[in-house]
Amino acid sequence: MTESDSPAYQVLARKYRPETFADLIGQDAMVRTLRNAFKADRIAQAFIMTGIRGTGKTTTARIIAKGMNCVGPDGTGGPTTEPCGVCEHCKSIMAGRHVDVIEMDAASNTGVGDVREIIDSVRYRAASARYKIYIIDEVHMLSTSAFNALLKTLEEPPDHVKFIFATTEIRKVPVTVLSRCQRFDLRRIEPEDMLGLLRRIATQEGAEISDEALSLITRAAEGSARDATSLLDQAISHGAGETTADQVRAMLGLADRGRVLDLFDLILKGEAAGALSELSAQYAGGADPMAVLRDLAEIAHWVSVIKVTPDAAEDPTVGPDERERGLVMAQALPMRVLSRMWQMLLKALEEVARAPNAMMAAEMAVIRLTHVADLPAPGDLVAKLQDSPPTGPNGGARAPRAAPSAQTEARGTPAPTHPGPSGPVSNGSLAVKAETALARYARFEDVIELIRAQRDVKLLVEVEGGLRLVSYSPGRIEVEPTPDAATDLVQRLGQRLQRWTGVRWVVTVGKGGAPTIAEVRDAAETALRQKAEAHPLAQAVFRAFPGAKITAIRTPQAIEQAAHTEALPEVDEEWDPFEDD
Numbered sequence: 001m002t003e004s005d006s007p008a009y010q011v012l013a014r015k016y017r018p019e020t021f022a023d024l025i026g027q028d029a030m031v032r033t034l035r036n037a038f039k040a041d042r043i044a045q046a047f048i049m050t051g052i053r054g055t056g057k058t059t060t061a062r063i064i065a066k067g068m069n070c071v072g073p074d075g076t077g078g079p080t081t082e083p084c085g086v087c088e089h090c091k092s093i094m095a096g097r098h099v100d101v102i103e104m105d106a107a108s109n110t111g112v113g114d115v116r117e118i119i120d121s122v123r124y125r126a127a128s129a130r131y132k133i134y135i136i137d138e139v140h141m142l143s144t145s146a147f148n149a150l151l152k153t154l155e156e157p158p159d160h161v162k163f164i165f166a167t168t169e170i171r172k173v174p175v176t177v178l179s180r181c182q183r184f185d186l187r188r189i190e191p192e193d194m195l196g197l198l199r200r201i202a203t204q205e206g207a208e209i210s211d212e213a214l215s216l217i218t219r220a221a222e223g224s225a226r227d228a229t230s231l232l233d234q235a236i237s238h239g240a241g242e243t244t245a246d247q248v249r250a251m252l253g254l255a256d257r258g259r260v261l262d263l264f265d266l267i268l269k270g271e272a273a274g275a276l277s278e279l280s281a282q283y284a285g286g287a288d289p290m291a292v293l294r295d296l297a298e299i300a301h302w303v304s305v306i307k308v309t310p311d312a313a314e315d316p317t318v319g320p321d322e323r324e325r326g327l328v329m330a331q332a333l334p335m336r337v338l339s340r341m342w343q344m345l346l347k348a349l350e351e352v353a354r355a356p357n358a359m360m361a362a363e364m365a366v367i368r369l370t371h372v373a374d375l376p377a378p379g380d381l382v383a384k385l386q387d388s389p390p391t392g393p394n395g396g397a398r399a400p401r402a403a404p405s406a407q408t409e410a411r412g413t414p415a416p417t418h419p420g421p422s423g424p425v426s427n428g429s430l431a432v433k434a435e436t437a438l439a440r441y442a443r444f445e446d447v448i449e450l451i452r453a454q455r456d457v458k459l460l461v462e463v464e465g466g467l468r469l470v471s472y473s474p475g476r477i478e479v480e481p482t483p484d485a486a487t488d489l490v491q492r493l494g495q496r497l498q499r500w501t502g503v504r505w506v507v508t509v510g511k512g513g514a515p516t517i518a519e520v521r522d523a524a525e526t527a528l529r530q531k532a533e534a535h536p537l538a539q540a541v542f543r544a545f546p547g548a549k550i551t552a553i554r555t556p557q558a559i560e561q562a563a564h565t566e567a568l569p570e571v572d573e574e575w576d577p578f579e580d581d
Helices: 028-039 057-069 088-095 112-121 144-155 191-205 211-221 225-239 245-252 257-269 272-284 289-308 320-332 335-354 358-372 378-387 427-438 444-453 457-466 489-501 517-533 536-544 556-566
Strands: 046-050 101-105 132-137 161-167 182-185 467-473 476-481 506-509
Touching: 028 057, 028 182, 046 057, 057 088, 057 101, 057 132, 057 161, 101 112, 112 144, 191 211, 191 225, 211 225, 211 245, 225 245, 257 272, 257 289, 257 320, 257 335, 257 358, 272 289, 272 358, 289 320, 289 335, 289 358, 335 358, 444 457, 444 489, 457 467, 457 489, 457 517, 467 489, 476 489, 489 506, 517 536
Parallel strands: 046 161, 046 182, 101 132, 132 161, 476 506
Antiparallel strands: 467 476
């Protein structure tokens, strides 16, 4: 045989593809159902296989097709769950070249025209086999019109026609199609079964590969047999002899699991410098920053699960040293710390995926994680502050004092905007009406409320901060302007008051005025702030968090007043548009 006549290399995923139901791993429920259906001659007219990639959907469809059309080595056999694999039908179906087993990719044949070809051909009997079988892969890619065109044929196909569908997106398949099919959900392959499969293939290939390396491949495959065998194929070529765990890590761009645990431990201890050094060392060794953060998130999840169910530590893909460290972490770390780390790592993974430099984003994420590692939970902080003894100004213990109450100002009712008299009136009547109008403003605070009601913000700020009250009586105000007050402030105040009330106001300048409203308010706020800062609980917060400041103070009266202001007005009676006047 010449070199050109030697058979072409076949990848492991195809070479070791299951050929019988006995070869399928991890799908015991489906295999049992199909075996019983074949024995009882209760074979459905349509099947639909769903599951993640690489769990054997298309392979199962071919095995079913083989079982339906197998005639045995002597050519006299009937439908069976153990196809012989040597008859012409079995060999042609597994090779994908049988004339009566039509495989169609719905991703490239999505339209009604493609389905019409199937509908037109189902009326003709199979050329050589017992059944004409249509295997449609990724069936969810068919258009809505194509699905609708297939419904009638799918519900009542000829006796010699069977349909087998495969999809990874079962939710995209119309329920009208699902109701006409027998559905099988193919499960992810368990780590124990996957390790056994990989070890068996490696032995048959004569490849030397360590158990730890197979565990890394199993973890990376995430339950997909095709992914696992493809990675094993790559690992055997990468090792070129005996394949070790370090070579598989380098191939997958992973960090050493033990070193990831070391990084996890440094982060939880709050050692930012050590954590950054370890991350840089792993990056220099070929680890992908995204893979490192993903491993950290996986460890946070794994330790959390162990904390709840310790039996979860008995994972065959986890080494004994890693298992022991995980158990120790689960006992030492509170759930709130693990949950917080999980949430922050999820956010960090999104940032690293978007960042122009993945390593920089990973380093910033590690810095954040180490910064919050030693922060207490809100509940622990409150308990700690409540347990700390209150101290007085000189450090001695004192009894806690009640929170200060805010002084509320009485507010007058603003006068109407234009209450002036209309029509001819006598001087006596005018005087009576002026007295009545001015009676609303018995105090200077009532004047301030009038300005506020008129929404003249500029005048309100100037009066509160630029005028010191000397004396006040309704209609007559004596004030002392501050040095920075506007020169025309007194004149503008008199004009505005006369315009709003319809009564002449006399505003004069004097000396010896009281502090301005702004100065009184600031003094009250300063006193309230000093009382708040002297409160024992606030003192405990300042000791626990040096540099903390009080940014705002809300008294119970202020909260109640704000709630009253924001409340919707009550409606006495609902208006009915159909009610007669």
